[in-house]
Amino acid sequence: xxxxxxxxxxxxxxxxxRRYSGVTATNRMVAPRxxxxxxxxxxxxxxxEGIARMGFFDLLxxxxxxxxxxxxxxxNNEMIVxxxxxxxxxxxxxxxxxxxxxxxxxxxxxxxxxxxxxIATSDLSASYLKRAATVIPHGVDTDxxxxxxxxxxxxxxxGLPGRYAIGCFGRxxxxxxxxxxxxxxxxxxxxxxxxxxxxxxxxxxxxxxxxSELRQKIAAAGLASRILITxxxxxxxxxxxxxxxxxxxxxxxxxxxxxxxIEAMAVGAALVAARAGAAELVVExxxxxxxxxxxxxxxxxxxxxxxLRDPGAAEAMGARSRQRVVERFSxxxxxxxxxxxxxxxx
Numbered sequence: 209x210x211x212x213x214x215x216x217x218x219x220x221x222x223x224x225x226r227r228y229s230g231v232t233a234t235n236r237m238v239a240p241r242x243x244x245x246x247x248x249x250x251x252x253x254x255x256x257e258g259i260a261r262m263g264f265f266d267l268l269x270x271x272x273x274x275x276x277x278x279x280x281x282x283x284n285n286e287m288i289v290x291x292x293x294x295x296x297x298x299x300x301x302x303x304x305x306x307x308x309x310x311x312x313x314x315x316x317x318x319x320x321x322x323x324x325x326x327i328a329t330s331d332l333s334a335s336y337l338k339r340a341a342t343v344i345p346h347g348v349d350t351d352x353x354x355x356x357x358x359x360x361x362x363x364x365x366x367g368l369p370g371r372y373a374i375g376c377f378g379r380x381x382x383x384x385x386x387x388x389x390x391x392x393x394x395x396x397x398x399x400x401x402x403x404x405x406x407x408x409x410x411x412x413x414x415x416x417x418x419x420s421e422l423r424q425k426i427a428a429a430g431l432a433s434r435i436l437i438t439x440x441x442x443x444x445x446x447x448x449x450x451x452x453x454x455x456x457x458x459x460x461x462x463x464x465x466x467x468x469x470i471e472a473m474a475v476g477a478a479l480v481a482a483r484a485g486a487a488e489l490v491v492e493x494x495x496x497x498x499x500x501x502x503x504x505x506x507x508x509x510x511x512x513x514x515x516l517r518d519p520g521a522a523e524a525m526g527a528r529s530r531q532r533v534v535e536r537f538s539x540x541x542x543x544x545x546x547x548x549x550x551x552x553x554x
Contacts, residue, residue, distance in 0.1 A: 213260045214247035217270070219278045219550065220300075221259065222286045223252035228410075230378075230467055231282050231307075234346050241543035246278070246550065272297045276554050279303070280546075287319040301325075301553040306333050306341070307464030309485070325549050329465045330486050342549055345486060346465050347542030350534050353474035355526075356451040363452045368404040369434055372519055374455040374512070375477075377408045377446065377468045380422070380437065381415045385459030385482060390422050391505035392457070392512060394429040400516040403434075408449050410440035453477040454522050455515050460484040461502045470537045473497070473529035478522035480511045490537065496529040 221239045223232055232254050240258025242248055249262040270277065279290040279300040287304055294300040304320060306312075307329040312320070317338065320326060326341040328334035334341040356362040363373050376389040386407060393405040411419045419437065426435045441449070450456075456472035456479050463485030470490060473479055479497030481487040482504075491497035500507040515522040 213249050213262055213266060216275065217247050217249055217262075217277060218275075218554070219243075219246040219248035219280065220262070220267075221248060221250050221280055222289065223250065223254055223282075224285050224289065225283060226253060228254060230464070234307075234465070234467055235282055237349055237539055238347065238543055238546065241539050242546060245543065245547045267293075267298075270298060273299050275299065276301050278550050278554065280305070280550075281323075284316055284319060287323065291319065291322050301550075303327065303549060303553070305329065305344075306337060307346075307485075308336065309333055309462070309464060311336055324553055327546065327549060330489050333464070342545075344542060344545045344549075345489060345537055346467055346470065347537050347539040348467070348470045348474045348533060349539045350474050350530075352447065353450060353471050355476035355530060359451065359454065359476075362448070363454075366449075366452055368406075368436065370404045371402045372404070372454040373406055373449075373452045374403055374457060374516070375406045375408060375449065375453045375472075376457045376459055377449070377472070378460070379409045379415070380407060380411045380419050382418065383461055384409070385461050385503065386418075387422060388459045388461075388482075388503060388505045388508060389457050390425055390435065392509040393435050394425060394431060395505075395509045396513060396516060397431055397434050398429075399513075402519075403454075403516055405435045406449060406452075407435070407437045408441060408446055409438070411437075450475045450477070454519055454526070455480070455512065457508060457512065458482055458484075458487060459502075459508065463487075466490075470533050473526075473537075474533045476523075476526035476530040478515050478525040479529055480508060480515070482508070490532075492532065496525065496532045 236256040243259040249260040255261045276299050280303045281287045282305050290302045302323045303325045304323045305327040328341040378384040380386045456477040458481035466485030482502035484502045493499045498511040500511050
């Protein structure tokens, strides 16, 4: 086993997915914190700093080891690999985290029954699992996702028109409500010249036509310079865009958890959120954000307009949002609760 791997390994964090996704993002954030509590290694792509990496041959060397190992899966393929490895003699205790808010397929249900422990990211996610689960909401690194020293300067460095930014982050597609955001912006921005809108997220090959339609709508509204679609960015670039925001719009039609909710709140952005994913768990309606029906551009615009009209009120809401995340949805709180699940198994 390479020297950078801990002796007496206790935890394997698999990430068996080629494309970077929200599941990968949540895994990357909490894994280094778990590595501070357990002797841990990351197996797969997109390994973050702060946790040792292991490869296929490292995994082979753990065959028939006596001491149990936690294998914490977050996807079906990771559960399958864990089940197969255990059946072949690897000493694995299998944990699965589910964020899905829907009925699971038969194969997912069968795999879930083989797990030693289940974590759900919300009560609603837990209700679909058909077995006991520990509810642990996602957390966010409130040191990395933090308000900028000077939000006006952060916005100015982007070279965009106006004085304030309103954003919507996530892959550009209908499920994320990208079209809902663009429709609301086409209505609102002509009345609020101090604001520029930014849509930050990857555009897959399958979604090129969808993104093209959005750009056509933006151009037809005469807002090509004030509604920016960035495409995929490096993580550091996404984090910097968060810090430029005064307002964040969470527009998903359906969502597992919706990590962008707590990321935007952590940087001190005011929030208007569709009632999807964990929005009703995370947001105190009217205090740390405003909740609206999913897929409703008119309702989104109506909830956003008072904040666009009064950036000072948006700033005050953002400060309350930041405080709520620090108190309830920090990464340390998530890691400590996951650690309790692990300790119960080993």
